[in-house]
Amino acid sequence: xxxxxxxxxxxxxxxxxxxxxxxxxxxxxxxxxxxxxxxxxxxxxxxxxxxxxxxxxxxxxxxxxxxxxxxxxxxxxxxxxxxxxxxxxxxxxxxxxxxxxxxxxxxxxxxxxxxxxxxxxxxxxxxxxxxxxxxxxxxxxxxxxxxxxxxxxxxxxxxxxxxxxxxxxxxxxxxxxxxxxxxxxxxxxxxxxxxxxxxxxxxxxxxxxxxxxxxxxxxxxxxxxxxxxxxxxxxxxxxxxxxxxxxxxxxxxxxxxxxxxxxxxxxxxxxxxxxxxxxxxxxxxxxxxxxxxxxxxxxxxxxxxxxxxxxxxxxxxxxxxxxxxxxxxxxxxxxxxxxxxxxxxxxxxxxxxxxxxxxxxxxxxxxxxxxxxxxxxxxxxxxxxxxxxxxxxxxxxxxxxxxxxxxxxxxxxxxxxxxxxxxxxxxxxxxxxxxxxxxxxxxxxxxxxxxxxxxxxxxxxxxxxxx
Ligand SMILES: [Zn+2]
Numbered sequence: 396x397x398x399x400x401x402x403x404x405x406x407x408x409x410x411x412x413x414x415x416x417x418x419x420x421x422x423x424x425x426x427x428x429x430x431x432x433x434x435x436x437x438x439x440x441x442x443x444x445x446x447x448x449x450x451x452x453x454x455x456x457x458x459x460x461x462x463x464x465x466x467x468x469x470x471x472x473x474x475x476x477x478x479x480x481x482x483x484x485x486x487x488x489x490x491x492x493x494x495x496x497x498x499x500x501x502x503x504x505x506x507x508x509x510x511x512x513x514x515x516x517x518x519x520x521x522x523x524x525x526x527x528x529x530x531x532x533x534x535x536x537x538x539x540x541x542x543x544x545x546x547x548x549x550x551x552x553x554x555x556x557x558x559x560x561x562x563x564x565x566x567x568x569x570x571x572x573x574x575x576x577x578x579x580x581x582x583x584x585x586x587x588x589x590x591x592x593x594x595x596x597x598x599x600x601x602x603x604x605x606x607x608x609x610x611x612x613x614x615x616x617x618x619x620x621x622x623x624x625x626x627x628x629x630x631x632x633x634x635x636x637x638x639x640x641x642x643x644x645x646x647x648x649x650x651x652x653x654x655x656x657x658x659x660x661x662x663x664x665x666x667x668x669x670x671x672x673x674x675x676x677x678x679x680x681x682x683x684x685x686x687x688x689x690x691x692x693x694x695x696x697x698x699x700x701x702x703x704x705x706x707x708x709x710x711x712x713x714x715x716x717x718x719x720x721x722x723x724x725x726x727x728x729x730x731x732x733x734x735x736x737x738x739x740x741x742x743x744x745x746x747x748x749x750x751x752x753x754x755x756x757x758x759x760x761x762x763x764x765x766x767x768x769x770x771x772x773x774x775x776x777x778x779x780x781x782x783x784x785x786x787x788x789x790x791x792x793x794x795x796x797x798x799x800x801x802x803x804x805x806x807x808x809x810x811x812x813x814x815x816x817x818x819x820x821x822x823x824x825x826x827x828x829x830x831x832x833x834x835x836x837x838x839x840x841x842x843x844x845x846x847x848x849x850x851x852x853x854x855x856x857x858x859x860x861x862x
Contacts, residue, residue, distance in 0.1 A: 404450025458517025524551025
């Protein structure tokens with residue numbers, strides 16, 4: 396017996412041979428893909444009662460993997476327009492972060508996860524660095540549990556960096572950080588049958604003392620888990636690290652021994668050649684956030700160069716305060732276009748490579764390539780069904796990968812499975828009331844802007860720039 400059959404579809408497997416299988420079916424049982432065969436064969440092989448989804452005219456893609464976001468920022472969409480990172484953080488994001496309450500976190504997480512799922516994303520890494528009150532992490536993890544997405548929760552940390560605009564309200568002492576990190580690791584790491592994991596996440600190298608960085612590394616080793624950090628997002632990151640630690644952010648990690656395949660470096664826009672050699676040498680992974688890098692005008696990461704060095708580069712949205720959305724389909728197109736135009740070479744990156752970055756390379760970045768990232772027998776059934784007929788944007792289809800990357804729309808994401816569970820179907824969440832999540836999200840955003848004294852941004856004058 397099986398639990399579910401998706402029949403007669405086109406499977407974009409992203410398996411080792413990168414097969415695109417037309418007129419094929421997938422059988423799902425006990426959270427996993429247990430069989431793949433040509434149309435008609437699996438119905439004969441498996442008897443009994445199981446759910447059947449007709450995939451005719453549709454595509455099945457591996458679930459997209461978003462390796463970096465900040466869900467609390469879901470409430471801050473549109474508040475950081477026209478700011479550089481140096482203004483965006485102290486003037487908008489940080490004042491909002493210090494006013495966060497548990498209810499805001501729950502509303503932000505659920506709305507952000509809904510949007511994540513809507514764009515065909517089945518795994519996300521939330522990097523939660525704002526802890527102005529105790530236990531603000533828990534509502535995010537509650538959102539993972541309730542909406543049944545695969546979630547990695549990075550417990551973010553700061554204990555220094557006030558001179559560079561890091562607000563007192565989110566700075567914590569080491570003992571408080573250790574106690575809370577251990578609590579989260581003990582309570583949630585590998586919970587929900589492994590669907591939820593806890594990582595350590597020093598917010599930026601310059602916002603963490605060396606002592607704290609070493610502690611986080613010890614915790615990562617003790618609990619056999621990952622560590623992720625913002626690295627060289629702008630030249631400012633490197634300079635602030637130089638001032639505080641006497642070295643660039645990435646060299647600080649190397650000197651302290653925070654290096655290895657379980658380290659995920661976010662942004663990596665302003666790297667030296669030596670930094671790239673080091674990333675490759677230690678098999679560290681990279682999270683590329685093209686929309687955020689363009690929104691904040693942070694620069695262009697040398698993604699083609701890193702791929703050429705065989706560094707594993709994954710894709711991410713970054714927080715909605717520096718993207719204004721959580722749409723991974725938009726990230727696919729942005730990735731391709733950014734690197735083509737910045738190199739003035741249309742051959743530098745392909746739609747297929749971009750899809751790999753958002754699926755199997757994302758799984759590698761999280762150390763989960765044996766479990767997720769492709770449609771293969773034995774892997775977890777984390778996938779989405781794409782119905783191109785739901786948007787004229789996706790028609791005509793001449794190549795399914797090109798359709799998703801360049802002509803893709805979240806409107807065409809019809810069904811999403813995580814761990815074999817249908818969590819989104821016919822454009823609606825299965826697990827919770829979508830309308831309520833949207834209403835609560837808007838309410839929380841309005842309340843937070845008021846408490847943070849940022850209503851002037853919502854009520855700003857028309858902002859055209861006169862030259
Ligand atoms: Zn970030």
